[in-house]
Amino acid sequence: MSKEFGSGSSQACASCKHQRKKCEETCELAPFFPASRYREFQNAHKLFGVSNIQKIINSVDPSQRKEAAESILIEGNIRSNDPVHGCLGVVRNLKSQIEYYEKELGAVNQQLPFFRDKEKQHQHQLE
Amino acid sequence: MSKEFGSGSSQACASCKHQRKKCEETCELAPFFPASRYREFQNAHKLFGVSNIQKIINSVDPSQRKEAAESILIEGNIRSNDPVHGCLGVVRNLKSQIEYYEKELGAVNQQLPFFRDKEKQHQHQLE
Numbered sequence: 001m002s003k004e005f006g007s008g009s010s011q012a013c014a015s016c017k018h019q020r021k022k023c024e025e026t027c028e029l030a031p032f033f034p035a036s037r038y039r040e041f042q043n044a045h046k047l048f049g050v051s052n053i054q055k056i057i058n059s060v061d062p063s064q065r066k067e068a069a070e071s072i073l074i075e076g077n078i079r080s081n082d083p084v085h086g087c088l089g090v091v092r093n094l095k096s097q098i099e100y101y102e103k104e105l106g107a108v109n110q111q112l113p114f115f116r117d118k119e120k121q122h123q124h125q126l127e
Numbered sequence: 128m129s130k131e132f133g134s135g136s137s138q139a140c141a142s143c144k145h146q147r148k149k150c151e152e153t154c155e156l157a158p159f160f161p162a163s164r165y166r167e168f169q170n171a172h173k174l175f176g177v178s179n180i181q182k183i184i185n186s187v188d189p190s191q192r193k194e195a196a197e198s199i200l201i202e203g204n205i206r207s208n209d210p211v212h213g214c215l216g217v218v219r220n221l222k223s224q225i226e227y228y229e230k231e232l233g234a235v236n237q238q239l240p241f242f243r244d245k246e247k248q249h250q251h252q253l254e
Binding site: 046047048049051052056059060061064067068070071072074075078079083084085086087088089090091094095097098101102104105108109111112115116118119122 | 173174175176178179183186187188191194195197198199201202205206210211212213214215216217218221222224225228229231232235236238239242243245246249
C-alpha cells in the first residue's frame with residue numbers, strides 16, 4: 001500500500017480529491033469512497049457535506065460502514081437527478097408500481113375462482 | 128401576521144427555532160418548515176445541515192419548493208429511522224415487493240389461459 005494514499009491506489013480517495021488534500025494512510029473515508037467514485041462523491045458532498053458524510057459513517061457499526069457509504073452515494077446521485085423530489089420521487093414511483101400490481105393481481109385473482117368453478121361444473125356434467 | 132415570526136404563527140419556524148434565532152417576516156424557510164415539524168426538521172438538519180437545506184430550496188423553482196421541502200423532511204426521517212441504509216433501505220424493500228408481485232402475477236397469468244382453453248373446449252363439447 002502506498003504511504004501517500006489511504007485508498008491504497010495511486011490516487012487520493014474521492015473525499016481527499018474533493019478537498020484537494022493529501023490522502024493519508026489513516027484516511028477514514030478512503031475505504032468507502034475510492035477515486036473511481038469521485039463524481040458520485042461530489043453529488044453526495046453537494047447534498048450532505050463532507051462533515052455530515054463523516055458523521056454518518058462514524059455513527060454506524062464498522063461492519064455496516066460500506067453499506068452506509070453506498071447509500072450515501074446513491075442518495076446523492078438520486079438528488080442530483082431530481083433536485084426537487086430526491087429519493088421521495090423514486091419511492092413514489094415504486095409505490096405506484098406496487099399499486100398497479102396489486103390491482104392487476106386483485107383482478108386476475110377474481111377471475112381464477114370463476115374459471116375453477118366452471119371447470120368443476122363441467123367435470124360434474126361429464127361424470 | 129405577526130411582525131415577529133415569518134411562519135405567520137406565534138412560533139418561530141422549525142429552522143429558526145433550531146438555530147435559536149428570531150424568525151423574521153422575511154425568513155425564507157418559514158413557509159416550508161413550520162414549527163409543527165420541528166422534530167422532523169431536526170432529522171433533516173442532522174442529515175443535510177441548514178445551509179444545504181437552504182441551497183436545495185433555493186436551487187429549485189419557487190413553485191416546487193414546498194415539494195422539495197417535503198422530500199427533505201421525509202429523507203431526514205428515513206435516515207433517522209435507518210442510519211445505515213437511509214432511503215436505499217426503503218427503495219430495496221419496495222423493489223423486493225415489486226419482484227414478489229411480478230412473480231405472483233406471472234404465475235397467475237400462466238394459469239388463466241389454461242382455464243380459458245378448458246372453458247372453450249367445454250363450450251365446444253356442449254354445442
